[in-house]
Amino acid sequence: MLMFKLALRNILGAGLRTWLNVIVLSFSFVAIIYMQGIYDGMQDQASQAEIQFAYGGGQYWHAAYDPYDPFSLQDSHGKIAPELQDKINDGEATPVLIVQGSMYPNGRLKPVLLKGIDPAQKTVAIPSAVLAKEKDAIPALIGARTARNSGLKIGDYVTIRWRDANGTFDAQEVKIMEIMNTLVQSIDNGQIWMPLEQLRQLSGMPDEATLVILGQETDSPAQVSLGWVHKDMDFLLKDLKQLVKTKTIGASVMYIALLLLAMLAIFDTQVLSLFRRRKEIGTLVSLGMTRVQVIKLFTFEGAMHGILAAGVAALYGIPLFIYSAKAGWKLPQVTEGYGLSIGQTLFPVFGAGLVVGTIFLVMITVTIVSYLPTRRILKLKPTDALRGKMS
Amino acid sequence: MKSLLFLLVPVFAFAQVPSGEEILKKVDENSWAKTRIFTSKMIVQGRRATRTITSKSWVKGDEAAFTEYLAPAREKGIKMLKMEDQLWTYSPQTDRIIRISGHMLRQSVMGSDLSYEDMMEDAEIVKKYDAKVEGSEVVLDCECWVLLLSAKDKDAAYQSRKVWVDKERYIILKEERYAKSGKLLKRTEILSVRRMGGRWVAGEILFRDLLKSGKGTKFIIESVEYNADIPDYIFSKASLRK
Numbered sequence: 001m002l003m004f005k006l007a008l009r010n011i012l013g014a015g016l017r018t019w020l021n022v023i024v025l026s027f028s029f030v031a032i033i034y035m036q037g038i039y040d041g042m043q044d045q046a047s048q049a050e051i052q053f054a055y056g057g058g059q060y061w062h063a064a065y066d067p068y069d070p071f072s073l074q075d076s077h078g079k080i081a082p083e084l085q086d087k088i089n090d091g092e093a094t095p096v097l098i099v100q101g102s103m104y105p106n107g108r109l110k111p112v113l114l115k116g117i118d119p120a121q122k123t124v125a126i127p128s129a130v131l132a133k134e135k136d137a138i139p140a141l142i143g144a145r146t147a148r149n150s151g152l153k154i155g156d157y158v159t160i161r162w163r164d165a166n167g168t169f170d171a172q173e174v175k176i177m178e179i180m181n182t183l184v185q186s187i188d189n190g191q192i193w194m195p196l197e198q199l200r201q202l203s204g205m206p207d208e209a210t211l212v213i214l215g216q217e218t219d220s221p222a223q224v225s226l227g228w229v230h231k232d233m234d235f236l237l238k239d240l241k242q243l244v245k246t247k248t249i250g251a252s253v254m255y256i257a258l259l260l261l262a263m264l265a266i267f268d269t270q271v272l273s274l275f276r277r278r279k280e281i282g283t284l285v286s287l288g289m290t291r292v293q294v295i296k297l298f299t300f301e302g303a304m305h306g307i308l309a310a311g312v313a314a315l316y317g318i319p320l321f322i323y324s325a326k327a328g329w330k331l332p333q334v335t336e337g338y339g340l341s342i343g344q345t346l347f348p349v350f351g352a353g354l355v356v357g358t359i360f361l362v363m364i365t366v367t368i369v370s371y372l373p374t375r376r377i378l379k380l381k382p383t384d385a386l387r388g389k390m391s
Numbered sequence: 392m393k394s395l396l397f398l399l400v401p402v403f404a405f406a407q408v409p410s411g412e413e414i415l416k417k418v419d420e421n422s423w424a425k426t427r428i429f430t431s432k433m434i435v436q437g438r439r440a441t442r443t444i445t446s447k448s449w450v451k452g453d454e455a456a457f458t459e460y461l462a463p464a465r466e467k468g469i470k471m472l473k474m475e476d477q478l479w480t481y482s483p484q485t486d487r488i489i490r491i492s493g494h495m496l497r498q499s500v501m502g503s504d505l506s507y508e509d510m511m512e513d514a515e516i517v518k519k520y521d522a523k524v525e526g527s528e529v530v531l532d533c534e535c536w537v538l539l540l541s542a543k544d545k546d547a548a549y550q551s552r553k554v555w556v557d558k559e560r561y562i563i564l565k566e567e568r569y570a571k572s573g574k575l576l577k578r579t580e581i582l583s584v585r586r587m588g589g590r591w592v593a594g595e596i597l598f599r600d601l602l603k604s605g606k607g608t609k610f611i612i613e614s615v616e617y618n619a620d621i622p623d624y625i626f627s628k629a630s631l632r633k
Contacts, residue, residue, distance in 0.1 A: 071492045107604025109499060159602050164571065166545040171570035171602065 003293075007301040011308075014273070018305065021265050025309035025366070028258040030317040033358050035251050037321065037348035038329065043244040044349050046183075047237055052125045053184040055236045056093075056213040058220060060084055060228045065098075065210050073100055074163070077208045081225035084212045092218040094121035095209035097199050101162030103192065105150035112146075113191045114162055116199030123215045126187060130178040131195045138198055140174035143188025147179045154179055160192060165204040172202065259362070262309075263369045270302050270373040281377060282385025295374045302370020306363045321350045411522025411538050417561040418554075419515045421590050426451050429615040430461075435503045436606040444501055453515070455626040466501065470631045471510070478507055481631035488631050503608040504600040509577075516540065516554075519547055530555045530564040531581065549576070560584065560591040575601055582609075588617045
């Protein structure tokens with residue numbers, strides 16, 4: 001307690017020098033927490049959107065299906081396993097059939113994926129109900145990105161061409177029923193959603209599917225026939241987590257730079273403090289303090305910069321964090337190309353783990369940096385110190 | 392007697408019409424060869440500019456084909472190898488061999504109206520289609536049989552095709568390819584016919600993907616050699632890098 005009081009008195013006594021250090025360090029605190037909060041918010045928001053619109057509570061894939069392998073896509077369809085069909089019949093899952101094709105908006109050829117989905121499904125938030133509204137033409141649903149890239153509007157007709165299960169070319173006109181504004185690019189870019197039964201008929205793949213999406217509350221069947229592979233949320237969200245992790249690693253360069261600046265200031269302060277307070281050190285040792293106790297005192301003084309910085313950061317940081325978490329952060333248009341389903345406003349997430357973790361990291365670093373210059377005290381002779389000499 | 396003669400006239404007239412299969416056989420006899428080596432020009436008529444691409448091809452039946460692009464400088468050295476239903480391309484700029492598959496097969500070749508899938512279609516028509524003579528029409532000032540072709544197997548790329556076959560030279564002067572739904576997808580028109588290698592050859596062909604806007608892609612066959620000896624190494628992936 002004595003050491004705490006002594007250290008507090010000493011660093012407050014240093015006046016402006018202390019407060020400059022504290023303010024710089026508090027900036028580091030706030031910047032690191034804010035940036036990391038943005039990345040956590042990004043992952044949180046994108047995960048939620050992917051779950052709602054695409055992944056549901058997990059998926060079952062046809063054994064040959066690999067979304068990243070165009071070589072195998074044309075063979076990635078088959079009869080649905082009876083265990084999954086039961087879930088579909090109970091409304092707990094929905095099948096999706098994927099067929100490669102092309103569309104010709106305004107006479108231009110664009111490769112697309114034709115995706116069949118049950119218009120009555122409630123498993124994912126895709127507005128598939130619009131696909132039940134048209135009887136005279138083949139109804140189609142596209143995302144805003146596809147609409148923008150192809151110049152299509154609601155009510156437009158566009159020719160699509162595909163190869164059926166036997167490899168025969170077929171072509172039809174589809175009517176754009178709705179343009180969905182979705183955050184999730186994996187259900188939008190280069191994709192046309194159609195009624196499942198119609199796509200099955202057109203492609204000659206009756207009762208078949210490429211994947212089955214389970215509802216968010218649906219448990220996976222205990223056993224599923226061969227030919228269908230379960231993909232849990234850890235697997236489905238792996239790419240997203242990896243993407244955010246990559247971006248976080250990039251941002252950590254900035255954290256290191258910020259911390260280095262703050263640490264440099266504290267290191268210099270400690271060195272200066274040792275030099276200016278030689279006589280004080282000599283007196284303390286002469287009065288009976290061991291060198292290790294003096295080192296502890298100086299290290300503690302340095303570490304107190306971190307404690308004060310945390311307090312100052314809390315003063316302006318907490319209102320900033322609360323406001324940001326509520327109002328969100330408007331993103332520029334260019335972020336759409338980053339591959340994350342985060343929409344136009346990003347809501348940062350400042351979890352307790354993030355705040356405590358950052359404080360812990362900064363405190364440890366400050367303590368180490370404060371300790372390093374004080375090692376010279378071990379070699380200090382009290383007589384020299386009293387005379388103002390630094391041996 | 393007079394009424395008997397009246398009855399015989401349509402019988403004789405009918406007998407002069409060869410069957411669809413006979414016509415197709417003659418077409419294949421004229422165009423099909425065990426091997427072919429030809430040089431051609433592909434004129435891609437884009438929205439803004441027209442590009443002419445020269446190439447030389449070595450073709451072995453319908454199982455293998457090798458094409459090397461000779462001009463312009465940008466495309467020079469690009470090579471394509473087709474083996475059965477697989478296709479590889481090689482680009483000297485990247486020095487890499489890429490297998491074309493899935494979505495990429497549907498993309499156009501160098502901005503033309505031909506997709507890689509179209510390039511791979513090269514089989515004897517009579518083996519794949521049943522033909523029915525629908526009548527006769529004049530194309531390029533030539534009397535032609537109009538044949539409606541229906542695929543023999545379910546796995547044909549086009550379930551139905553319509554061809555106009557020159558009655559004298561047995562060369563297809565016009566062709567339309569239809570989707571299963573009956574929608575017209577592609578049209579090929581022969582603009583000139585030449586005698587090369589002892590056969591009648593389409594000298595200039597206009598190929599149009601009718602779902603796309605544009606003036607189409609022209610093919611000019613400059614020279615062709617039939618049943619020439621082609622060494623097997625030509626149809627190997629190693630020859631792409633040579």
